[in-house]
Amino acid sequence: MILEAREIWKTFQTPERVDILKGVSLSVDRGESIAICGRSGEGKSTLLHILGTLEKADRGDISICGKEWSPRSAHEIRNRHIGFVFQSYNLLDDFTVLENILMPARIGRRPADPAQGLLWLKRLDLLERAHFPAKLLSGGEKQRVAIIRALVNSPDLILADEPSGNLDRTHAEEVGHLLLSLVREEKKSLILVTHDPALARLCDKIYTLSEGHLTPNP
Numbered sequence: 001m002i003l004e005a006r007e008i009w010k011t012f013q014t015p016e017r018v019d020i021l022k023g024v025s026l027s028v029d030r031g032e033s034i035a036i037c038g039r040s041g042e043g044k045s046t047l048l049h050i051l052g053t054l055e056k057a058d059r060g061d062i063s064i065c066g067k068e069w070s071p072r073s074a075h076e077i078r079n080r081h082i083g084f085v086f087q088s089y090n091l092l093d094d095f096t097v098l099e100n101i102l103m104p105a106r107i108g109r110r111p112a113d114p115a116q117g118l119l120w121l122k123r124l125d126l127l128e129r130a131h132f133p134a135k136l137l138s139g140g141e142k143q144r145v146a147i148i149r150a151l152v153n154s155p156d157l158i159l160a161d162e163p164s165g166n167l168d169r170t171h172a173e174e175v176g177h178l179l180l181s182l183v184r185e186e187k188k189s190l191i192l193v194t195h196d197p198a199l200a201r202l203c204d205k206i207y208t209l210s211e212g213h214l215t216p217n218p
C-alpha cells in the first residue's frame with residue numbers, strides 16, 4: 001500500500017467552527033489512480049494537503065510508503081515520496097520556468113538534471129518558455145509548469161489538485177494521459193481532485209467528498 005489514511009478529521013475555527021472532514025479513510029495501492037470529486041468548498045484541497053503532509057489533521061493516522069506521518073517524518077515523506085500539483089500552482093514568480101521545475105531536486109539535495117527538465121517542457125509544449133520568469137506565464141502555462149515540477153523527482157505518489165482547471169481541452173487531455181501513463185507504465189500512484197468528468201473517468205476509482213465524508217461512486 002502506498003498510502004493509508006485512517007479516520008482523518010479536520011475542523012477550521014475561523015471565523016466560526018466548520019467540520020470539514022469527519023473521519024475520512026482512504027487506501028491507495030501502488031499503480032492505482034483515484035479521482036476525488038465534489039462541490040466547491042467541500043474540503044477537497046484540504047484533504048489533499050493533509051494527505052500530502054502539507055497540513056496537519058486534527059485526528060487520524062496517515063502512512064505513506066510504509067512511513068507513519070509525524071511532525072518529524074512529514075518533511076522527509078514529502079521530499080522523498082510525494083509530488084504535489086497545487087490548485088494555485090505556487091510557482092516562484094521571479095525564477096525561470098526551468099529553475100522552478102528543478103527546485104524540488106535542489107530542496108531534496110539531489111542532482112538537478114536540466115536536460116531532463118527540458119524534455120518535460122517539450123512534452124507539454126513549454127520549451128520556448130524555459131527561460132521565462134514564471135510570473136510572465138499564462139494561467140494554463142503555469143499549471144503545466146506546476147505539473148512538471150511535481151513529476152521531475154519521480155515521486156511514488158502524485159497528488160494533483162485540479163490539474164486541468166485552467167487548460168483547454170487539448171492540453172487537459174495531454175495532462176490526463178501523461179499522469180495516467182505514469183501510473184500504468186511506472187507504477188506510480190495518483191490522487192486527482194477534479195471537476196472534469198472526462199479526467200475522472202480515466203482513473204481506476206472515483207470518490208465523492210460531501211459533508212465531510214468520502215464515498216466511492218457506484
Ligand SMILES: Nc1ncnc2c1ncn2[C@@H]1O[C@H](COP(=O)(O)OP(=O)(O)OP(=O)(O)O)[C@@H](O)[C@H]1O
Nearest residue numbers: 012013014020039040041042043044045046047087
Ligand atoms: N485555513 C483555513 N481556515 C479557515 N477555513 C478554511 C481554511 N482553509 C480552507 N478553509 C475553508 O474550508 C472549506 C474547504 O476548503 P477547500 O479549499 O478544501 O475546498 P475545495 O473542496 O478544495 O473547494 P474548490 O473546489 O473550490 O477548490 C472552505 O469553506 C474554506 O473556506
Ligand SMILES: [Mg+2]
Nearest residue numbers: 044045087161
Ligand atoms: Mg480546492
